[in-house]
Amino acid sequence: MTSQVDLYQQVILDHNKKPRNFKKLESHTHAAEGFNPLCGDHLWVYLQIAKSPDGADVIHEAAFEGSGCAICKASASMMTMALKGQSPGTAKTLFSEFQSLLKGELNPDTEAHSLGKLKIFSGIWQYPARVKCAALAWHALNGALSNQQTVSTE
Amino acid sequence: MTAASTQKLAVEEIRKDFPILSTTARGRPLVYLDNAATTLKPKSVVEAVQRHLLLGASNVHRGVHYLSEKATADFEASREKVRSFINAREKAEIIFTAGTTAGINLVAHSYGSLLKAGDEIIISAMEHHSNIVPWQMLCERQGLTLRVVPVNDRGELDLTALEQLINQKTRLVAIVAVSNALGTINPIKHIIDLAHSHDVPVLLDAAQAVAHIPLDVQTLDVDFLVFSSHKLFGPTGLGVLYGRRELLDRMPPFLGGGDMIRSVTFAKTTYAELPAKFEAGTPHIAGVIGLGAAIDYVNHVGLAAIAAAEDELLHYGKRCLSEIPGLRMIGTAEHKTSIFGFVLDDIHPHDIGTLLDQEGIAIRAGHHCTQPLMDRFGVPATARASLAFYNTKSEIDSLVQAILKVQRLFA
Numbered sequence A: 001m002t003s004q005v006d007l008y009q010q011v012i013l014d015h016n017k018k019p020r021n022f023k024k025l026e027s028h029t030h031a032a033e034g035f036n037p038l039c040g041d042h043l044w045v046y047l048q049i050a051k052s053p054d055g056a057d058v059i060h061e062a063a064f065e066g067s068g069c070a071i072c073k074a075s076a077s078m079m080t081m082a083l084k085g086q087s088p089g090t091a092k093t094l095f096s097e098f099q100s101l102l103k104g105e106l107n108p109d110t111e112a113h114s115l116g117k118l119k120i121f122s123g124i125w126q127y128p129a130r131v132k133c134a135a136l137a138w139h140a141l142n143g144a145l146s147n148q149q150t151v152s153t154e
Numbered sequence B: 001m002t003a004a005s006t007q008k009l010a011v012e013e014i015r016k017d018f019p020i021l022s023t024t025a026r027g028r029p030l031v032y033l034d035n036a037a038t039t040l041k042p043k044s045v046v047e048a049v050q051r052h053l054l055l056g057a058s059n060v061h062r063g064v065h066y067l068s069e070k071a072t073a074d075f076e077a078s079r080e081k082v083r084s085f086i087n088a089r090e091k092a093e094i095i096f097t098a099g100t101t102a103g104i105n106l107v108a109h110s111y112g113s114l115l116k117a118g119d120e121i122i123i124s125a126m127e128h129h130s131n132i133v134p135w136q137m138l139c140e141r142q143g144l145t146l147r148v149v150p151v152n153d154r155g156e157l158d159l160t161a162l163e164q165l166i167n168q169k170t171r172l173v174a175i176v177a178v179s180n181a182l183g184t185i186n187p188i189k190h191i192i193d194l195a196h197s198h199d200v201p202v203l204l205d206a207a208q209a210v211a212h213i214p215l216d217v218q219t220l221d222v223d224f225l226v227f228s229s230h231k232l233f234g235p236t237g238l239g240v241l242y243g244r245r246e247l248l249d250r251m252p253p254f255l256g257g258g259d260m261i262r263s264v265t266f267a268k269t270t271y272a273e274l275p276a277k278f279e280a281g282t283p284h285i286a287g288v289i290g291l292g293a294a295i296d297y298v299n300h301v302g303l304a305a306i307a308a309a310e311d312e313l314l315h316y317g318k319r320c321l322s323e324i325p326g327l328r329m330i331g332t333a334e335h336k337t338s339i340f341g342f343v344l345d346d347i348h349p350h351d352i353g354t355l356l357d358q359e360g361i362a363i364r365a366g367h368h369c370t371q372p373l374m375d376r377f378g379v380p381a382t383a384r385a386s387l388a389f390y391n392t393k394s395e396i397d398s399l400v401q402a403i404l405k406v407q408r409l410f411a
Ligand SMILES: Cc1ncc(COP(=O)(O)O)c(C=O)c1O
Pocket: B036, B037, B098, B099, B100, B101, B102, B128, B130, B131, B176, B178, B179, B180, B205, B207, B208, B228, B369
């Protein structure tokens, strides 16, 4: 039979149905729009970055809004949860680790990473057509952190 | 024999001609419902291609040796099969191209070069990108204007609007015969007559029509007709452009190179007669031979029987799918082929596509290269099940069960 992983696990279905931090963040300091022309997935990622008492930058709030498939929305929702309280540097590390995960280059069970619950997206590399869906919010995040306003996964 | 009994008699036998139908996908029996993307290939087509490549490979129109003469004869025999299949007056009106897209680009460049700033081209809101973008590029190059016939809520062309759009400046109506996203069968004869009453030629994009409805270019009186071999059970990378001789004769060549010339000197090159004038370079010989075998196959089954079987699938599918709560059909034209475009409440088409794939069911999810049409219906994408005559009612049942399962998962 198949060794296919189950893409649509309960966690993903739940985040799709009740996306967390699903709103426009009026007080954002960074924002970017992500668009996947191939499937029409379209979202905005907002960050509120401020100095913590020790003078380092911290992501106080992360949010998103838009429309897309379940994989796209769940990925965005879980991303916003993972970002809160992190430094922009850590966010960039998460971004690159998540990229490696999506490409099947990082085995979350045997290699060190800080992805936590995000590792649920491992195995999506078996569905090449859907990798972009999971990556969209993260590309928007990367755009926001790099002060790039629009990103496209094309 | 009635259409229904034709189908019941033949379908299990017919399925044996397509070995892929007995394979599995994701560990499940394959249910192939993506025929609008490409049709499956019967064994006879693969065997014809294989025979040529293994035992007859040679260039055409060039050699004096045995193999080349044999390949040329087979190649030209396929052209005759195409001619007869669409009932063109002469073989010279059958141009082999790389596909529907290539055929439309050829016309947009060559016929387009005869047009001037201010002229107008009419297309419709349900065109495939390949019947939009080449015209936009022409308009950009030469200052023409593109006019678009709107589509109603059922996915039918607004013929009154078409009538109003045709004017003194119109130089071409380029319309899809059957919509790949909606399945709508357009009233092509009516459109052609209307355009001709204003002396405007018509190009038909027959990519989705050619394997499903009989097309007779003389009865239709159409000026250009394009289709792809791979949607007619033949190989990919190959297509046909039919053009009325008077027009093709007036048009300059598109691509220059070998085979399309009469004589070449640095001072002056003269061009070959039709169809060679439009067939520069070594053609897709194996593909053309395969297409010939595909046409033999369709003739053997019979296009009328094919259409009847698909009509039965259409009606059965329409009834079954319409009973699914939360399913909205996109494309409910009175006259349509067995293409079902649909969306489900609160479930993205890509999720539907992936989940059906896990059941071994191949459909397409996306915009189907018809983004303006998706905009028209206010959806980013649709799920599309497209059936061919080798599909069965029980495969439609599998589709329905799988859709219900998706809905349960997302409930
Ligand atoms: C209606 C229609 N026109 C044009 C095309 C383009 O055909 P091809 O990609 O074979 O050139 C297609 C194929 O998807 C189609 O369905």
